[in-house]
Structures are given as C-alpha cells and as structure tokens.
Amino acid sequence: MTGWAALPFAGAALAAAALAVTRANAVHAVLWMLAALLALAGAFLALGAPFAGGLQILVQAGAIVVLFAFAVTVLDLSAEAVARERARIGWREAAPAGVAALAVLAPLTVAAVSLDGGAGGDVGPIGPAAVGRLLFGPWMLAVELASLLLLAALIAARHLGRRGEARR
Amino acid sequence: MSGAAFVTLIAASSGLFAIGLFGLLLRRTVILQLVSLELMLAAGGFAFVVAGARHGGAEGQGMFVLVLTVAAAEAAVALVLFVRLRALADSADSDAFDRLRG
Numbered sequence: 001m002t003g004w005a006a007l008p009f010a011g012a013a014l015a016a017a018a019l020a021v022t023r024a025n026a027v028h029a030v031l032w033m034l035a036a037l038l039a040l041a042g043a044f045l046a047l048g049a050p051f052a053g054g055l056q057i058l059v060q061a062g063a064i065v066v067l068f069a070f071a072v073t074v075l076d077l078s079a080e081a082v083a084r085e086r087a088r089i090g091w092r093e094a095a096p097a098g099v100a101a102l103a104v105l106a107p108l109t110v111a112a113v114s115l116d117g118g119a120g121g122d123v124g125p126i127g128p129a130a131v132g133r134l135l136f137g138p139w140m141l142a143v144e145l146a147s148l149l150l151l152a153a154l155i156a157a158r159h160l161g162r163r164g165e166a167r168r
Numbered sequence: 169m170s171g172a173a174f175v176t177l178i179a180a181s182s183g184l185f186a187i188g189l190f191g192l193l194l195r196r197t198v199i200l201q202l203v204s205l206e207l208m209l210a211a212g213g214f215a216f217v218v219a220g221a222r223h224g225g226a227e228g229q230g231m232f233v234l235v236l237t238v239a240a241a242e243a244a245v246a247l248v249l250f251v252r253l254r255a256l257a258d259s260a261d262s263d264a265f266d267r268l269r270g
Contacts, residue, residue, distance in 0.1 A: 003173030003221065010180040010214075017184055017207050021191025026199055033203045036184075040214055043177075047169075047221040052213075052229045059236050060210060064243045068206075071199055071247040074254050089194055097193035101186045108182035112175055123169075123224030130226040131233070139230055146237040153241035161248040 009043035012036075022094075024086035026075050030068045037061040048125030169222050177218045184211035196261045198250045202243070209239040 013036045020032035037060045044053035075081075135143050184207060191204030213235040220228015250260075257264045 003169030003177060003218075006177060006218075007173070007180070010177055010184075013214075014180060014183050014187065017187045017191075020207065021187060021194065021200070021204050026197065029200055029203055033206060036207060037210060040210055043214065044217050047177075047217060049217050049221055049229050049232075052217045052232045055233065055236055056213075059240060060206075064206065064240060067243050067247050068199065068203065071251055074251055075197070075199065075260055085197065088196065094190075094194055097190050100193055101190035104189055105182060105186035108185065109179050112178040112182055115175055115178060123221070126220065126224070126226050126229060131229045134226040134230045135233065142230075142234060146234055149237060149241050153244045157244045157248045160245070160252055 003047065006043040006046040009039050009046055013039035013043065022089065024082050024089065025077065026072050026085075027077065030065065030072055033068070034061055034065045037065070048123070050125060051128040051131045054128075174218065174222045178215055181211045181215040181218060184208075184214065196263055198253070198260055198262050198265075199247075201262060202246050202250070205246075206239060206243065209235060209242070213239075 016032050016036035016039055020029050020036055023029040023032060037056060041053045041056035041061060044050075044056055188204045188206075188208030188211060191207065192201050195201050195204065213232045216228045216231040216235065218228070220226065220231075253265055254260055
C-alpha cells in the first residue's frame, strides 16, 4: 500500500465537499455530499481498509444520506427560494466564514506537516477479520456503549417524530 | 505508506474538516449546516483510517466504526429535530430557532 493511490480520491472528496457547502439548492448540496462520501470510500479501499470502505458506502453514503433525502423534502425548493438562498451566500457572508475556517486549518496543517508518523512502512491491507477481533475483543465496552448510543438515538427519534399536535 | 503520503493525506483530512467548518459558518439553513457537520465527522474518520493504514493496526478502522456510530446517531436525532422545528417555526433557518420555552 503506497498511500499515494488514495490521493486522487481525497482530492475528489475535497472538491465535492467544497461544492456541497456552496450550492444554493439543498438537493444539489446533499448530492455533492454523497459524492464526497463515496470518494472517501474509494480512498479507504485504496488505503487497504476494505471494512471501513464498505461501511462508508453502506452507512455513511447509504443510510445517512437517505435520512437527508427525506429531510430535504420539507424544504421550499421553488426557484424564488433558491435565488434567495443564493443571495445569502455571497462574498460578504463567505469572507468571515472563510477566515475562521482558515484560522482552524492553519494549525491543523502545521501539525500535520510536523508529524513524522512514527514507525510506518509498507503494511498490507487490514481486513474485516482483524477489525472484528479488535472490536469484539479488547474494545467490547466501546461497542456496547455505541449500541446504547444508537438505542438512545432511535428512541429519541421515535419520540420526537411521533405524530400529533406539537407541544408548545 | 511513505511519510510524505501520510502527511499529505492527513493534511487532506484537515482540509475536509475546514471545508465543513466553512459550510457550517456560511450556511443558515439547518439542513445544510447538518451536511457540513457530516463532512466534518467524515474528515475525522478519514484521519483515523489514514493513521491506521500508516501503522498497520486495526485500531484506525475500529475508531472509524465508532465515529460512524456517532455520525449516524447525530444525523437521526438532528434531522428529526429539524423536521419538527420546521413545522413549528415555519422556517428552515437556524436563526429562527433562537428562543427556548418550556
């Protein structure tokens, strides 16, 4: 695994993400987010992480994007509403957000460049069996906590999303 | 993986995180802010997988699974909250939700 094979996928993910956060039409934004997440899945596969790549496609690009596709249906996507949204994301609004994002990016990049990465080198792909042995062995407690988190999210979504008059 | 490739990919994940933060600050529609948050979480998971591939351990992918769990729970709760608040406030802007009342 050379690592460079993942770079085109990472570049595609960056470009798709940049498009996703700047589209006026929310449906286009969600579709570009889907493209970014799929590009990341390609990067995972190129890095020799097939389990992460598969999960990225199934859960992140599949299940989570489907949730967004449902939620986007409550938005007003008429031509006027899209034009109004486009007027709100001009340079005046983008400049402070860009400055703040660069202020966060700069130390992150400095930290990344100063990484020597420790002992590394050519390691083969790490398959699902190794990940499973880790998750259901020493990391059992973390997996149980994650299952509790998902159960709590399920109950919360069911409770909040129930029909009936909205409480005030 | 060479050290240069490792640094480049970690920098790319930082860039993805920064793009997500930019979107979070720029957009006022709640669902687009959630899209940005999702990208930020994906950037964190990407950094874990890159580091795991560098060191040859399964821990990177293990942490990615946990990040994915958080992302799924966050998306489910946030989107149902958004749909409910959208009906209450008749607006999709986070600016409209500025008052808490029991």
